Amino acid sequence: MKDLQESTKNKLDDMGENWDIQDEQLEELKVLKFSSWPWTVLKGALGVVIVTTVYLLYSLAEIPWTLGESIAGMMLFGFVPFFVSFVLGMTFENGKKALAFSLMVGMTSILLLYVILNLPYSMGLFDSHGDGYGTYMWWYILLSFINMISFMPVAAVLASSTNVYE
Amino acid sequence: MKTRPIKEWTFFAFLFIGAICAILLPMTVLTYMDYAESGYGVEVEMGDARLGSSGELIFVMSITNPGKLELQATGAEIILMDGSEVPVKVNMLLDIDRKGTEEIQVHIPLSEGGMALVSQGEISYSIEMDVYVPYRDGYTTHRSEGILEVSP
Numbered sequence: 357m358k359d360l361q362e363s364t365k366n367k368l369d370d371m372g373e374n375w376d377i378q379d380e381q382l383e384e385l386k387v388l389k390f391s392s393w394p395w396t397v398l399k400g401a402l403g404v405v406i407v408t409t410v411y412l413l414y415s416l417a418e419i420p421w422t423l424g425e426s427i428a429g430m431m432l433f434g435f436v437p438f439f440v441s442f443v444l445g446m447t448f449e450n451g452k453k454a455l456a457f458s459l460m461v462g463m464t465s466i467l468l469l470y471v472i473l474n475l476p477y478s479m480g481l482f483d484s485h486g487d488g489y490g491t492y493m494w495w496y497i498l499l500s501f502i503n504m505i506s507f508m509p510v511a512a513v514l515a516s517s518t519n520v521y522e
Numbered sequence: 523m524k525t526r527p528i529k530e531w532t533f534f535a536f537l538f539i540g541a542i543c544a545i546l547l548p549m550t551v552l553t554y555m556d557y558a559e560s561g562y563g564v565e566v567e568m569g570d571a572r573l574g575s576s577g578e579l580i581f582v583m584s585i586t587n588p589g590k591l592e593l594q595a596t597g598a599e600i601i602l603m604d605g606s607e608v609p610v611k612v613n614m615l616l617d618i619d620r621k622g623t624e625e626i627q628v629h630i631p632l633s634e635g636g637m638a639l640v641s642q643g644e645i646s647y648s649i650e651m652d653v654y655v656p657y658r659d660g661y662t663t664h665r666s667e668g669i670l671e672v673s674p
Contacts, residue, residue, distance in 0.1 A: 390533060402540030409543040412550055417620075417657070418562060418589035419553055425590055436539075443536040446529055472551055476558035482660035489659040518529075 391447045399447060400461055403440045407465040407504070410436045412472060415496035433503065437462070441508035445515030458512035462504040470497055561653050561664025563588045564595070564618075568647070571672045579630045579640060581670060590620040591657050598651040602630060602670075603639075644671045 390399070413423040414433045423429030444461060445454040473493045476482055557563050564585055571581035579602070587593050595616040599609040610631075616624045632640060639645050648667035655662065 399536075402536065402544070405547055406536075406540055406543045409547045409550065412547070416550065416554055418557055418591040418655075419550055420563075420588050421550075422590055439532075439539075440536065443532055446533070472554070475551070475555055476658070476660065479555070481555055481558040482658075482662055485658070485660040487659070492657050 396447055396457075399444055400457070403444050403458075403461040404464050404468065406440050407437050407462065407508075408468045408472070411465060411469045411496075411500040411503075415469070415473060415493075415500070434507065437504060438507040438511045441511035442515045445512035446519065448516045449519045451513045451516045454512040454516035455509050458508045462508045466497065466501055466504060469500055473497070557589075558658070558660060558662060561651065561662055562591075562593055562655055564593065564651070564653055564664045566649060566651060566664065566666055568668065568670050571670050573640060573672065573674075574629065577632055577637060579632055579645075579670075579672070581628055582625055583628050584623055584625045585616065585618055585651070586623045587618040587621060591655065592620060593618045594654040594656065595624070596652045596654050598649055600628070600630065601648045602632075603646045603648070640672050643674075644669050646670070 390396075410423065410433060413419065413421070414429060415424070416422055417424045423432055441458040441462070444458045448454040448457065470493075473496070477485060477489060553563075564587060567584045567586070568581050569584065571579060574580045583598075585595055595614055595618060597614060598612045600612060601609045612626075612628055614626055616626060618624045646667065646669045649665070651664040653662050653664055654660075
């Protein structure tokens, strides 16, 4: 009887120790995820900036530092949104939240891309323009949208699924 | 497998790339707007100027397109600061390829005051060139001025 009591006590102690380790791991995970709300807001803003920059540089062939029409540019066009969404996804343990957040960032980028591409026309910077200006603009918005909808959700869910105990 | 260091480094790389893009994005937008407003970044250089036999100024105008978007130069107005300041219309229809340079020879008849100025070896000019951007379906104007050196 005494042995049984002893062993149960030991087991309980072990369990307590495990709890401590688990708490420690959880704490580490929180730090690792940078998931407090200021970090999350910063990540979202930086995400929008990075994705918009890449889409914009791919769309604007006239800029000397354009990404369009080079192999390296195409690779950046594909990989950067994936990478950004991966980092955003690491904020959450819940895959649905990660998905929603990264899609929000992606859609904001597409909207911003539309506004920026349209600036010379909406602000009247050209001396004059014809009706054909929309064709190329919408083509690049479509390309960017297809890119965004293919890569960003996958990366976000993938990253959030790695937020388990090591 | 420990994923912690991978995650940390990914996050720091993200911050670093974000900082670069935060500078790159406004720079790109401002350049894009500036291009639309003033001649799509086209650079015009005048060279090899000489006097023709019948009192005219002949020079080579080279137009450089900095980007990877085809442009068209559809006409230019050149003013020589020879006292009269009458703009001379130059008709042209030049396709300027991606990152390409096109050259065109320009003849400008000179007034007497102009002849006197040119004989000193240089004359200042200003130019307004119409640029059409087919891919953006927009018309814009390049403006610049400089000094043309005339070889005797």
